[in-house]
Amino acid sequence: MNGFPNTRLGVAVGALLLVGIGVGAGVLIAPRSGEPATRTADAGADREILYWYDPMVPNERYPGPGKSSMNMDTIPKYADEGGSGSSGGVRIDPALSQNLGVRYATARRGDLEGDLSATAVVDYNERDIAVVQSRADGFVQRVYNRAPGDVIAAGAPLVDLLIPSWGGAQTEYLAVRRTGNTALIHAARQRLVLLGMSESLIASVERSGRARNTITISTPTGGVIKTLGVRAGMSVTQGMTLAEINGLATVWVNAAIPEVQASQLRVGQSVEVALAAFPGERFTGRLTALLPELVGDSRTVTGRIEMTNRGGRLRPGMFGRITFGGGSTPALLVPTEAVIRTGERDIVMLALPEGRYQPAEVRIGREAGGQTEILAGLRDGERIVASGQFLIDSEASLSGVTARPIGQTSGPVRAPASPTAGRSATAAQTGASMAAPAPRGRSGQ
Missing domain, CATH: 1.20.5 (Single alpha-helices involved in coiled-coils or other helix-helix interfaces)
Structure with missing residues (x-):
């Protein structure tokens, strides 16, 4: 007890x-306050901490744990997680890359085809227009049942006009002819010409010996009636337009060419036309003009191709595609889908060893056949991401990885320690935000 x-x-x-x-x-x-930690307690393994940061503001770096400018707990950035480590870039787990469907490609030297394709529409040949006007005051007696849109042949009757003044002048001419005075006959005939009568009409009056005050006006060329300004019973004045006839022997094919590609074209080069109305059939022609005006809405230049319209098969309004032929040129090529266009610059995502990735700024040139010419920023043989690069670019941005500048095509680029690190084209959640939060107590910037 x-x-x-x-x-x-x-x-x-x-x-x-x-x-x-x-x-x-x-x-x-x-650890003592104000000193960055250099070890982690999990598994007793040594891991070098590069800096502390807030995943929501990845460009702000801190030497120790604490609060960020957004009053969020900072987390450590380890050297073996990528970013500004010795290997450069951002590391993505291979299994995650496979789940994202990441595909790769290699920058290679090859021949870039010179062919350029553009949408096109068949239009009237505005140079092949005949304007029919009245040469004297008169009255419409007949219009031969014509209407706009009708296709007529050359020499077809268009309208009958009663012209009283011509009847009186023809009667005087016939009377002078009976006098036998050569000088007077010549003067009277010249008067008929000045009144606007054609040589064929004057010859008809001479043969028949009778005046003709009703005149049939015919079309000077074949084609389609675009405008018809007369109807039976109406009066007309001298110089009034009676009709406009647009020829169909040739047509224009107007192609909408992007302004960035217009400099590649030359007037006179060969053109191949494929029309939706004739699948599998190809028409050939030549580029006759590049219009000086730029279409503001679509940012395109109009290329004009004049083509022969055999059998009238090519109808204005038909839709098709134009292929401008050209020789191929050697270039450094990458798939067009691999290029990230931000508006300010163009970027590709480099695939580095050990599952690391790094953006690289490039200068692009022409595009053809799904391939884009790289003028600067890549070397022959460098491996890039062809699909899934936007998500990887977002991860690199949030991890503070800057793009490799043009001109530096060897070795990685370390992430800067200032908040001015380069931003990516897209934004997504980074894996760094899943790390355990550090102890509180900010140690200063």
């Missing part, structure tokens, strides 16, 4: 000793 209190006292003293040892160990393990 006397030893029982002593036993309880020994147990209490032992417990206090254990608590003291634990507190002492905690003091030894905890």
Whole structure:
């Protein structure tokens, strides 16, 4: 009975000793305020910490744990996680890359086809227009049941006009002819010409010996009636337009060429036309003009191709595609889908060893056949991401990886320590935000 209190006292003293040892160990393990941690407690492995940052503001770097400018706990950035490590770029787990469907390509030297394709529409040849006008005051007696849109042949009757003044002049001419005075006959005939009568009409009056005050006006060329300004019973004045006839022997094919590609074309080069109305059939022609005006809405230049319309098969309004032939030229090529266009610059995503990726700024040239010419920023044989590069670019941006500048095509680029690091074209959640939060207590910038 006397030893029982002593036993309880020994147990209490032992417990206090254990608590003291634990507190002492905690003091030894905890880092001093203001010093960046260089070890992690998990698994006892050494991991070098480059800096502390807030995943929401990845461009802000801190030497130790604490609060960011957004009052969020900062987390450590380890050297073996990529970013500004010795290997450069951002590391993506290979299994995750496979799940994202990432595909790769290699920058290679090849021949870029010179062919350029553009949409096109068949239109009237505006140079082949005949304007029919009245040469004297008169009255419309007949219009031969014509209407705009009718296709007529050359020499077809268009309208009958009653012209009283011509009847009187023809009667005087016939009377002078009977006098036999050559000078008077010549003067009277010249008067008919000045009144606007054609040589064929004057010859008809001379043969018949009778005046003709009703004149049939015919079309000077075949084609389609674009406008018809007369109807039976109406009066007309001298110089009034009666009709406009647009010829169909030739047509224009107007192609909408992007302004960035217009400089590749030359007037006179060969053209191949494929029309939706004639699948599988090809028409050939030559580029006759590049219009000087730029279409503002579509940012295109109009290329005009004049083509022979055999059999009238090519109808204005038909839709098709134009292929401008040209010789191929050697170039450094990458798939067009691999290029990220931000509006300010063009970027491709480099596929580095050990599952790392880094954006690289490039200068692009022409495009053809799904391939884009690289003028600067890549070397022959460099491996790039052809599909899934937008998500990787987002990861690189949030991890603080800057794009490799044009002109530096060897070795990685370290991420800058200032908040002016280059931004990517897209934004997505980074894996760094899944790391454990660091102890609180900001140590300063």
